[in-house]
Amino acid sequence: MTTSASLPTGPEAAITTGGTVTDRLVAANEQYAAAFTDPGMDARPVLHVAVVACMDARLDLHAALGLELGDCHTVRNAGGVVTDDVIRSLTISQHKLGTRSVVLIHHTGCGLEAITEDFRTELEMEVGQRPAWAVEAFRDVDQDVRQSMQRVRTSPFLLHTDDVRGFVFDVKTGLLREIDPA
Numbered sequence: 156m157t158t159s160a161s162l163p164t165g166p167e168a169a170i171t172t173g174g175t176v177t178d179r180l181v182a183a184n185e186q187y188a189a190a191f192t193d194p195g196m197d198a199r200p201v202l203h204v205a206v207v208a209c210m211d212a213r214l215d216l217h218a219a220l221g222l223e224l225g226d227c228h229t230v231r232n233a234g235g236v237v238t239d240d241v242i243r244s245l246t247i248s249q250h251k252l253g254t255r256s257v258v259l260i261h262h263t264g265c266g267l268e269a270i271t272e273d274f275r276t277e278l279e280m281e282v283g284q285r286p287a288w289a290v291e292a293f294r295d296v297d298q299d300v301r302q303s304m305q306r307v308r309t310s311p312f313l314l315h316t317d318d319v320r321g322f323v324f325d326v327k328t329g330l331l332r333e334i335d336p337a
Contacts, residue, residue, distance in 0.1 A: 196225045198252055204228075205248045207303070208260040209235035213326050216260070228254060234267040235260055236291040236299065237306040246312040255315040259303045260331070262324040267292045267299075296323055300334040308336075 174182075205228040208216055216222065216229060230244045237259070248254040270292050279285040293299040300321035308316045322331040 194224060200225065200227045200248075200252070200254060202226045202256075203254050204256040204258060205230060205245055205254045206258045206260060207231075207235055207237060207241055207245070208324075209233065209262055209265060211262060211265065211326075214260070214262060214324060219324065219329060219331070220258075228252070234265055234291055234293070234299070235262075235303070236267075236293075237303040238288075238291065242306070242310050242312060245307065246310075249314045256318040257307050257313075257315075257320075259300060259307070259319070259321040260324050261296050261300050261303075261322070263296065263326050265293075265296060268294060268296065297334050301336055304334070304336045 202222075204226070206216060206220070207230045208214055210231045210233055217224075217226075220227075228244070228248045230241055230248075232238065232241065245254075245257060267290070270290060272290050272292055274290045274292070275286050300323060304319050304321045307313060307319045310316070319336075321334040321336065323334060324331055
């Protein structure tokens with residue numbers, strides 16, 4: 156796997172020189188598309204599962220969970236917290252695309268543990284407008300996973316709330332630790 160920390164030096168180096176990061180991504184997509192073949196799938200995940208996780212760049216969910224293209228729906232945001240928009244995505248995933256299970260993944264060392272809801276006030280002071288959204292900062296990752304599980308389990312919009320499990324991914328070991336919902 157090539158990461159930003161280990162930029163390629165061979166033929167792939169062409170996509171890392173000059174331009175913006177977006178230019179680099181578009182060039183990489185052109186290489187990808189040149190070898191792309193339609194996998195013949197639709198939007199329904201094969202495993203009937205939706206995974207909600209943090210957007211942290213250290214989490215390679217497919218590799219960590221042994222998933223292949225088409226296996227799951229993935230919803231990511233800062234902290235992996237269950238917000239109204241996550242409920243919206245899960246509702247569509249369940250009602251229209253057949254998912255039945257929900258896996259929630261937070262992680263150690265999350266940036267949301269280092270900020271507070273005061274971030275909204277800081278933004279208001281900086282730009283002159285207070286964000287309508289909550290930061291969803293937290294101090295206890297286990298408790299935040301429990302809260303997220305509870306939000307999923309009690310949503311009136313979700314059809315399937317019996318198979319909702321929450322985990323904390325350890326960014327140092329790669330292991331998942333399951334959180335007891337109690």
